[in-house]
Amino acid sequence: MAAFLARRIAQGLAVVMLVATTVFFLIHAAPGDPFSASMENPGITEGVRAAWRHTYGLDQPIGEQYVHYVASVARGDLGFSFSLQRPVADALGSALPNTLLLMTVALAAGFFIGIVVAIAQVRRRGKPADHILGAISIFLFSVPDFWLAMLILVAFAYWLPLFPIGGSVDPVMHDMMGSGARALDRVRHIILPGLTLALLYFPLIARHQRAALLDAITADYITTGRAKGVSEAHLVNRHALRNALLPIVTILGVAFPALLTGAVFVENVFSWPGMGRLIVNAIGSRDYPLLTAAVLLGSMFVIVGSIGADVLYRALDPRLRDEL
Amino acid sequence: MEPLLSVKNLRKSFPITKGVFGRKVGEVRAVHDVSFDIARGETLSLVGESGCGKTTTGRAILRLIEPTSGEVHFEGKDVLAMGAGEMRALRREMQIIFQDPVSSLNPRMTVGTAIREGLTIHKIAEGADADARVRQLLDEVGLRAEYATRYPHEFSGGQRQRIGIARALAVEPKFIVCDEPVSALDVSVQAQVINLLRDLQRERGLTYLFIAHDLSVVKHMSDRVAVMYLGKIVELANAEDLYRDPTMPYTQALLSAVPIADPTVEKKRILLEGDVPSPAAPPPGCVFNPRCHHPAKDAACTVLNPPLEEKAPSHFAACIKQPPTAISWDEQVKAGGTKPPESYFPVVEQLTRQAADSNPGALA
Amino acid sequence: MNSDTPIVIPRGWTARSRLIRDRSTILASCLLLAMAIPCFLAPLISPYDPAAQPDIVGLQSVAPSFAHPFGTDPFSRDVLSRVIYGGRLSLTVAIIATIVSVTLGTAYGAAAGYSNGIAGAILQRILDALLSIPRLLLLIAIFAAWRDAPLFYFILVLGFTGWYGLARLVRGQVLALKGRDFVQSARALGASRARIFFRHVLPNVWSPVIVAATLGIGHVIVLEAGLSYLGIGVRQPTASWGNIIQDGSDQMATHWWISFFPGMAIVLTVMAFNVLGDSLLKALEPRRSVME
């Protein structure tokens, strides 16, 4: 097990360095740089720009910049954000917990809804309920993330003002609340973005789970179960589900990037102070260090997700447990 | 006369690897020191239970699986030393028929194109000439010529097996490896294909290596039979001799296990204990010793490697407890032997004879 | 009357007839045509010039009416015309980008699956690495830097970042095919590696490729919309479904029609592609029917 983990982590680190290199060159090969954008301000002369470039080392040959960059990343130093005027690691560090919170809520809700919907569909397979749930799944699967977020925001924060319009806490009152009220305030704020993300996400789970369940309930061991006198409900809930959950675990690996993508848009629409918002804000100022770091962090998410899925799969499947 | 095909000490092992760098931590001995000759026009059968290495042997001879070591000579030519080009040319002489009639035909290729492929590759015929040959081949295997334009999924298992045979025959080979060609078929269809294979052999002077697990089919098809167990040939003899006087205790058990379609026969069966050991960890000495029922079995069997030796004229078996044997009693004692070899032919032999006498077949 | 009497497998079980009998396939195809035909006939049927700003004050963000069925946007442009022209662009971008990624993915996957030994292992490792890059974040970083790149490059980059999943799928298929008896049978006949590859392996990987392409187009439409919404995709004044939504995003609560109609256009089109891809999958490979 330890050897397996060590191998996967080593592979993951190699991948992250590879990604860092690719992104570095893709970005630095672009014409212009962050400071050529601020043309409109006449107070900023070419001399000022040169000084800035010097400060951030952008005037050095690209090879040297790369060596310097790789060395920093290896030390864990992700650079200094031009636009935020603070170390990238700091900025990401304060945004990450919010994103993780949102993703955890969405992951849990998405998996829960997805599995429940799939079981409902399989129990009523071929009947109208199955088709309706399937149509809803495919609809939500096709909706652009940001558009759905906008609709939900407008519907439940403006037209029907049940929830706050954005942020993770009430900007004015939060600091003055007692601990119970603060918790409630946080819950009120996370419901809309969390729900949106879960809605975008559950079709992926539901569709895989439904297929896996259908595979499982046509398996021979289900017939054996019936021949033993086991009830249909018990067959689905115990025999089939236990087998069908296995392939779902592997989706975790695929699901992470999907969730991250969703988070970028949903955070923006709901002004959620997370990584996604940070990234989008960095677009306008061409904040290279921040953008590169975001891609690296995203890769790490994906890698950790897939390692987690592998470990979980091996733990759940007795056929693979011996190989750990 | 020189044999058509000669196999010497053929070995194939598959490595078991582990870790990032594919470190080899062991190997599966699929085929271990297999040797035999096949004469022109003969059918030699390889028979044994699943995992005994019979299919690997067949494919290694054709180099569809690259053997680990050993020699294969076809008409005196060293097959394993050939380069890629030479090997491709030789494939015209040696063909294979597969077990699974579903998987052995390309689903996106019409029957005609599939049969024609060999003609094109070896530039045997093209155009109208090739069409005519395809029609003739279809006819020869008992299918209608119009079927050339259809796809494999439109045919039943038995028909597909005929198509596979036509495809192999197209290049006019001298030698065909029949890898369980009838195992996937129902009894009545199986009989059609068996008869077809025998007729083709007679008409075209073909030589077969017939691989199967069904001992009744093997008896019907073969001139000689080699019994394999855990990657080794443990007995090799003329079909008649082998079925009448099985010498290796494994063969005896195998034959006694075959259910007989005659309720009047009183069966006395040698029931083997347990399962075949894993080919990744074959037992030392005789590979069959943990399950052996020979009364003279002793510690020597777990040490000495029994050679495949001639026990009766042209009847080879690998057992140091069945006389005659070249492994002297002294050697056996030195290896821990306590029971001297003795001739042992349990009930099986009488059983098969009795049955043959008492019931000459309902129709025959 | 011999062994060749009846053809056992009913012809009705073929992929084509399964597809034709499937009601959702027909619905999806009709929907797709209904969306695509107007888009590609944009100059003929569009009521206004999509870039015209007739009256920036009087016609600013007007609600849907007979004259402007989808209303107008903050620059007084007709939303319906922009949705039609935007659709032409969005669809074109998605189709070309998908062609690029399907070509690359099939080629790479086939090469990775068909090469033996070290070459195959290296190709697989590279693929593993590529698969762990989050596509959207990468695209944001690239387009933030290359903000003035022409549309053509935008499409190419979309294509070049979209083939990893398909490559993995194709590689898996090719590996499975290599072990199939009919490939062994071709080898035994003396077929060359090239012949085996082109005659026996490639023709059998088309079905997952077609499915992936169908689903891929839908995916790229959404992706393009997202990037345009963030301001780094298709640029103003050229209309694309994504940037029309952006035009109205600030006033969603008060002028919902600006963002709503292009959004609906995306949903309907993408849904049609997804349903179609799903039915194709069911028809071509009844065992695997999950979108990836």
Next chain:
Amino acid sequence: MTQPLLSVQNLSTYFHTETGVARSVDGVSFDIGEAETLGIVGESGCGKSVTALSILRLIQAPGRIEPGSRIEFEGKDLVTLGDSAMREIRGNRISMIFQEPMSALNPVFTVGDQVAEVGRVHGTGSRRDAWNHAVEMLALTGIPSPEERAKQYPHQLSGGMRQRVLIAMALMMKPALIIADEPTTALDVTIQAQILDLLTDLQKKLGTSILMITHDLGVIAETASRVLVMYGGEVVEEADVRVLFANAHHPYTEGLMNAMPQITHERERLNVIPGTVPPPTAWPSGCRFRDRCPYAWEKCEKEHPPLYQIGERHNSRCHLAVEPERRAHPHLPLVEQVGATL
């Protein structure tokens, strides 16, 4: 004669598919007595497995047991029995052994757990009791060190061991009837011998009746006391085992016996039944075997043959029963020549 344990009367199971109605089992009747082994033999597509599944009502949509079918067991009609009452019978009074021991076992539960589940569903004792009972049953089927084996997963056992697990599962509640659907087809011949030996041994010990379904005439000859031969969803011949093998009447039975190579016989040439089994959506009119039959004449096309009684407890669905002289003039050679009949 005493009341049979199981009496199947006019059983029809059709599959209502898009490509037509598949009449997989079409009017099958038979009885099984106490401690008897009835064999059903036939090739793939003859309806033998569907018959077995129908008895336990394990047919899934689009399959359906047609009205008019009766399956009488211990005084109840299984066709009309309520679902929960039917579940009471499954695994308890009638149990089943399947062909593929690997896929018939759930890969994610231990084998002990799966055997014990039968006890938990039907028993009254605690989980502990069920487990202990399961271990006993595993021991009974000859699994060495059953306590440890019970804690293993199916993939950790060999094919023969898995089949023993299925047998243990079937025997848990000491059922009156075991349906064995090709129980040894997936096994090697030496393992098959072990399993058949075990089954007959256990039957003697426990007095259970067995319905043995197989395509292998050898297995039938060695295990069954009475045999049904099925073709085209119908019983085409039934007789006591010795009578059947000595005196096969139906041309299909006869053809099958002579098509099979046998280890005990020398045969220059195998007899061939030409053609293949027609699809169950399109059985031929009249006799369903007629276009593969060497004796078929006009009557066979026009008239669906009834099950004629031709001897004591020996029936055959063939018009030769009333016109036996036609057997002397087959219009097809009994040993087919390749190419001759194209």
